[in-house]
Amino acid sequence: MRCLRLTxxxxVVERDGASLFVDPGDFSDRGEIAAAIAAVHAASAPPAGIVITHEHRDHWTPENVTAIREAALGIPILTTQATAETLAEAGIDGARVVLPGDRITAGPFELEFYGGRHELLHSSIPVIENVGVRIDDTLAWGGDSLVHPPFRADALGIPIGSPWSNLAQVLDFTLNAAPRRAYLTHDGILSERGLGLFTQRVRACLEQAGGELIRLPHVVKDPGARLEL
Structure with missing residues (x-):
C-alpha cells in the first residue's frame, strides 16, 4: 500500500493497480485534484472508489468528486445517508450508504467502516453522521471523530487543529488509540508554529505507547512521492 496526502x-491510497480517494474536500482546489488524478494515472493506479466520511465541504465538494469520477467512470462512492442525499441533489448519483460494521470491497481495497457520529461542534449545532474507515486492515481514518477505533490501528490519522477539538482531546485520543504508527491531518488552518506544537505533543504521546509519527507526502509538493505502508 502506497499513500499520499491532499490538503x-x-x-489517496494506491494498491495493485488502483487508487482510493478519501475525503477530497474544499481545501483541495481543482489544480490539486487534477494533480492527484494525474499522479495515480502516472503510477498506473486509476481511481477505484471514493470514501466520504461525512457531509461537510472540507471533506468533499461536487466539483472534486465529479472530477475524480470523470477520470474513472462508474467507480463507487461510499458515504453516509445524508451525504448520499446531498450528492444526489448535486447531480451525482449512485452513492452507496455505509454504516459502522460494514465491510465492503472497492477494487482491490477491503474497507471496514466504524464510528458513526461527528464530534460535537457546539450545543446549538446538530450532531451529524460520520463514518471512519480502515483500509486493508492497515490504514485507518476516522473523519471528524475522536472515537476510539474498535481495533489497534497499524496506521491512524490523528486530526489536529480542527474546530471541534482541543489539544487535550487530541492527545487523549492518541494515547487511548495507541496506534503503531500515526499521521497528522486537519492541519489546514494551523500556522507553522501551531503545527509544530501539535507535532511535538502527538509524537510524545505516541512514543509512550511505542508508536511512531509518520508523514504522508503531499501530492502538490512531490506528485511522485509515496509513503509505503
Missing amino acids: HAGL
Whole structure:
C-alpha cells in the first residue's frame, strides 16, 4: 500500500493497480485534484472508489468528486445517508450508504467502516453522521471523530487543529488509540508554529505507547512521492 496526502483532511491510497480517494474536500482546489488524478494515472493506479466520511465541504465538494469520477467512470462512492442525499441533489448519483460494521470491497481495497457520529461542534449545532474507515486492515481514518477505533490501528490519522477539538482531546485520543504508527491531518488552518506544537505533543504521546509519527507526502509538493505502508 502506497499513500499520499491532499490538503487538510484528504488522502489517496494506491494498491495493485488502483487508487482510493478519501475525503477530497474544499481545501483541495481543482489544480490539486487534477494533480492527484494525474499522479495515480502516472503510477498506473486509476481511481477505484471514493470514501466520504461525512457531509461537510472540507471533506468533499461536487466539483472534486465529479472530477475524480470523470477520470474513472462508474467507480463507487461510499458515504453516509445524508451525504448520499446531498450528492444526489448535486447531480451525482449512485452513492452507496455505509454504516459502522460494514465491510465492503472497492477494487482491490477491503474497507471496514466504524464510528458513526461527528464530534460535537457546539450545543446549538446538530450532531451529524460520520463514518471512519480502515483500509486493508492497515490504514485507518476516522473523519471528524475522536472515537476510539474498535481495533489497534497499524496506521491512524490523528486530526489536529480542527474546530471541534482541543489539544487535550487530541492527545487523549492518541494515547487511548495507541496506534503503531500515526499521521497528522486537519492541519489546514494551523500556522507553522501551531503545527509544530501539535507535532511535538502527538509524537510524545505516541512514543509512550511505542508508536511512531509518520508523514504522508503531499501530492502538490512531490506528485511522485509515496509513503509505503
